[in-house]
Amino acid sequence: MYSLLQGAFDPALVALVAALVIGCAGIPGLFFRKPGSGQIIAAAGTILAAMAGVPASLQLLFSHTTSTYLLEWSLPFGPCEFVIDPLSAFFLLPVFIVSAAGSLFAIGYWPAAEHRATERGLTFFYGLLASSMAILLMARNGVFFIMVWEVMALSAYFLIVTEHELENVRRAGIVYLIATHTGTVALFVYFSLLAAQTGSFLLPAAGSLSALSPYAAAIALAAFIGFGAKAGIMPLHIWLPSAHANAPSHVSAVMSGVMLKMGLYGIFRTLTFFYDPPLLWGAVLTVCGITSALLGIAFAVAQRDLKRLLACSSIENVGIITTGLGVALLGVSSHITVLVYLGMAGALLHILNHSFFKPLLFLGSGAIIHAAGTREMNLMGGLGKGMPRVALLFLVGSVSICGIPPLNGFVSEFLLYLGFFSQLKAGSLVYLVFLAPVLALVGGLAVVAFTKLYGSVFLGTPRSSEAAHPHEAGVTMLAPMAFFALLCLLIGAVPQLALRLVSPAILSSYPQTALAAFPAEYGAIMGRLSLAGILLLSAAVVVTLLWRWRLGKAPAASAPTWGCGYQRGTSRIQYGATSFSELAVSVFNGIMLQRVERPKLTGLFPRVSRCSDVPTETLLDRIILPLFSMTGMLFSFLHRLQHGLMQVYMLYIFAALFILMLWAH
Amino acid sequence: MMNGIIHIFLAIVMPPLLLGVIGKTKAAFAGRVGAPFLQPYHDIIRLLQKGSVFSTTTSWVFRAGPIVALATAAVAALLIPFGAHPSPISFDGDMILYAYLFALGRFFTMAAALDTGSSFEGMGSAREATYSCLAEPTLFFALITLSKLAGSYSLSGMLVNISFGVWLNNGAALLLLVGGMFIVLLAENCRIPFDDPTTHLELTMIHEVMVLDHSGPALAIIQYAAALKLFVLGAFFVHLALPYATGNSVLDWGLFIISMLELAVVIGVVESAMARLRLIRVPQLLVAAAILAAFSTLLVIR
Numbered sequence: 001m002y003s004l005l006q007g008a009f010d011p012a013l014v015a016l017v018a019a020l021v022i023g024c025a026g027i028p029g030l031f032f033r034k035p036g037s038g039q040i041i042a043a044a045g046t047i048l049a050a051m052a053g054v055p056a057s058l059q060l061l062f063s064h065t066t067s068t069y070l071l072e073w074s075l076p077f078g079p080c081e082f083v084i085d086p087l088s089a090f091f092l093l094p095v096f097i098v099s100a101a102g103s104l105f106a107i108g109y110w111p112a113a114e115h116r117a118t119e120r121g122l123t124f125f126y127g128l129l130a131s132s133m134a135i136l137l138m139a140r141n142g143v144f145f146i147m148v149w150e151v152m153a154l155s156a157y158f159l160i161v162t163e164h165e166l167e168n169v170r171r172a173g174i175v176y177l178i179a180t181h182t183g184t185v186a187l188f189v190y191f192s193l194l195a196a197q198t199g200s201f202l203l204p205a206a207g208s209l210s211a212l213s214p215y216a217a218a219i220a221l222a223a224f225i226g227f228g229a230k231a232g233i234m235p236l237h238i239w240l241p242s243a244h245a246n247a248p249s250h251v252s253a254v255m256s257g258v259m260l261k262m263g264l265y266g267i268f269r270t271l272t273f274f275y276d277p278p279l280l281w282g283a284v285l286t287v288c289g290i291t292s293a294l295l296g297i298a299f300a301v302a303q304r305d306l307k308r309l310l311a312c313s314s315i316e317n318v319g320i321i322t323t324g325l326g327v328a329l330l331g332v333s334s335h336i337t338v339l340v341y342l343g344m345a346g347a348l349l350h351i352l353n354h355s356f357f358k359p360l361l362f363l364g365s366g367a368i369i370h371a372a373g374t375r376e377m378n379l380m381g382g383l384g385k386g387m388p389r390v391a392l393l394f395l396v397g398s399v400s401i402c403g404i405p406p407l408n409g410f411v412s413e414f415l416l417y418l419g420f421f422s423q424l425k426a427g428s429l430v431y432l433v434f435l436a437p438v439l440a441l442v443g444g445l446a447v448v449a450f451t452k453l454y455g456s457v458f459l460g461t462p463r464s465s466e467a468a469h470p471h472e473a474g475v476t477m478l479a480p481m482a483f484f485a486l487l488c489l490l491i492g493a494v495p496q497l498a499l500r501l502v503s504p505a506i507l508s509s510y511p512q513t514a515l516a517a518f519p520a521e522y523g524a525i526m527g528r529l530s531l532a533g534i535l536l537l538s539a540a541v542v543v544t545l546l547w548r549w550r551l552g553k554a555p556a557a558s559a560p561t562w563g564c565g566y567q568r569g570t571s572r573i574q575y576g577a578t579s580f581s582e583l584a585v586s587v588f589n590g591i592m593l594q595r596v597e598r599p600k601l602t603g604l605f606p607r608v609s610r611c612s613d614v615p616t617e618t619l620l621d622r623i624i625l626p627l628f629s630m631t632g633m634l635f636s637f638l639h640r641l642q643h644g645l646m647q648v649y650m651l652y653i654f655a656a657l658f659i660l661m662l663w664a665h
Numbered sequence: 666m667m668n669g670i671i672h673i674f675l676a677i678v679m680p681p682l683l684l685g686v687i688g689k690t691k692a693a694f695a696g697r698v699g700a701p702f703l704q705p706y707h708d709i710i711r712l713l714q715k716g717s718v719f720s721t722t723t724s725w726v727f728r729a730g731p732i733v734a735l736a737t738a739a740v741a742a743l744l745i746p747f748g749a750h751p752s753p754i755s756f757d758g759d760m761i762l763y764a765y766l767f768a769l770g771r772f773f774t775m776a777a778a779l780d781t782g783s784s785f786e787g788m789g790s791a792r793e794a795t796y797s798c799l800a801e802p803t804l805f806f807a808l809i810t811l812s813k814l815a816g817s818y819s820l821s822g823m824l825v826n827i828s829f830g831v832w833l834n835n836g837a838a839l840l841l842l843v844g845g846m847f848i849v850l851l852a853e854n855c856r857i858p859f860d861d862p863t864t865h866l867e868l869t870m871i872h873e874v875m876v877l878d879h880s881g882p883a884l885a886i887i888q889y890a891a892a893l894k895l896f897v898l899g900a901f902f903v904h905l906a907l908p909y910a911t912g913n914s915v916l917d918w919g920l921f922i923i924s925m926l927e928l929a930v931v932i933g934v935v936e937s938a939m940a941r942l943r944l945i946r947v948p949q950l951l952v953a954a955a956i957l958a959a960f961s962t963l964l965v966i967r
Binding site: 381382384385388391395399402403404405410414417418421422424425430431433434436437438440441443444445447448450451452454455456458459460461524525528529531532535536539540543544546547550551553554555556557558559560561562563564569571573574575579580581582583584587 | 713714715716717718719720721722723724726728731732733735736737739740743744754756757758759761762764765766768769771772775776779780781782783784785786787788790791792794795797798799801802804805806808809812813816818867877878881882883886948955959962966
């Protein structure tokens, strides 16, 4: 198939057509009366398109060329270019892979027969979201970029509010809508300033702008706010946990695995414009990144909702990626190419890794919610017995996301660590090395969060009657998860290849890394990592064989768990999700907050009473919401203009345009 | 080649001896004769010959715990240099692999504990998760300081290059580091004052309570893995605190063995002289260790 495509088509055209096919895949389903076939057609179309799109993107990535297409349009914003350079091609990979896997998962997870009312819309907007993200990566005209960006943001909104009859879902949708449009406002500013700077709406080429030019700082700030809000960098993350938690799981997978990366892509792209970014930019990105990582994972530890925990860990991972980008930028400013290479390699590889293990975990959470009927981890337990395959695949995802060897999460964090350490011998930027202990702390907290998640969901005994009889997920749900798990294992086993995958994207954005022999040098170190992985595996095999041999010699019996003398243990005595993280939460009190309501017990035989603890979202509850309600009160006089009459709204638009026209004259 | 074989041989054979020496030291302090030095070997062999009891609650995760714990400690043993001899495997950045290997072992040990569905074991793994997460930054500060002092990004490079000369020039930084790392050594290996392996009250345990349900060969593997972890982290510490080197290969091996035994005696003395801390004090001490190590980093990179 690969050679056939290579011979017959231009890969850029293939990628473009694949993106359009994904966008149209949900349309046939809208016209079928019988449920089901539309969903299958959409999945088949998306998977086929992805099977064409992935090799095309890989070819574009490795050919080091840039393909340009021109769309003829009559809008007064200059030519509408479609360009795929290696950086776009690299970001296209997760778009195709994750959206195809998610559409297959949807067949088992959101079957049309059971969800007649919502399935059509869900399938349609899902395709639209995936397609808009792919086209976004190719768009080079600022106005067209914003249009596609809005299609992406709005289709994500419609996907989040799929279950709009629930109050929580509607609230999550509104918070998301406000956050994304705040970002869009920043993007309007961004593209206007950029157009004022360059004289056209076309995005400038890499290294063509100076950071000393008058608008540069404002452009960078607008990009950070606009794109950062989409990526979920703290403090712009408030929409993220509830939106990811309340969307259907395969949608959460796409949003977390891919849509957040579109925000990061915007930041990457913007930074490549400037050939002389000041140190301050890199420093701001690094500090915001490492803060997001630390606070994100700290929030994750405190969560009791399965998907909210995963969403908070997305903030952590975006933070790690941003840190890498910040380090690379510091390298650009101070002309240290090794920092540029390692920071970019770590950040880009972590983007790829996160778009494999996070969808794996979100899809797994979908299977879990199907089986247990709840998202509350304190009510689960023992699911591993009923759904061993999901449990195994989920374990792969959990180990990967903690950044533990020999899986893929470790590889990208390892590159970042090398970057932090690399300036230790040099005189400048030596303080970067203080990021290493912080990242180590983040890794330690990730282990707390994910042992909590895995332990309370899959291990032990069921804590509620719903969780007592789980059923294994069907093949359409297992296959995408297995595929992601395989990718995680593959990158962990042969990190050399992964490094080769990111190198062209780095080279196209920062040509100064071309002179040094970094790919060879760090490729060799990656080879050592894969050797260590092999050693680890063989050590485990030897121990297993030894144990097997001893087990064969001596009898093995089974008995109930040792209750330390207590005979009447129940499953509710087990350490639950909240009790597991209670110690960590108390140690990191202040970073993670938990609202605990404990009853006052008096007397020898106190009455039955209740105790509850809820993780709080400090920023949203204490700062943003009061700020919003204050703004609302300040601007309450504007309410008079809003009365729900469509024709008057249209009059407003006309009047605004007319006034603008008068002003222009 | 010969050095590599000796390295692997020592890593396989010597770890339980440290436990024996610690036990003997504690017995001497208590005025007892104590168990023989080789008692831990007998224990492990005896456990290997016993039958197993598996809880009906457990799944394969429970069995994976001991296996992964031992495998990770074994690979870590290949990364760390023993005495003046570089390790068999060494590359730039291996110290990060070294630190993260323990995280892998911990992940599976904690998962195995949670798999039993026992509240005590859940308690133990919650403590292990929190405390080791607090110990992590200390190790990284130590790695930074050593890496800066030795000008190397690999464990062998940084540890073998620490000599008395380096001590003379950076005594303050290394002293702070020795303090911080000793606390981490005790905490990571569940020794007094953090955890008491010999206590009989499950409520106060950390590591021992996580392995309550492991029996027979599984317990043997766990005990051996714990000894190996003590050995591997101890080897790191010994480099730092007692950087003897003669230049003679055979003498250096001898010196390494002696310093490891000295370390075991010191741990035994600490265990005899101190009581276990209240659990609430443990995080405070770990944070203090991290700050000590951070100070030493500041001193060397200023």
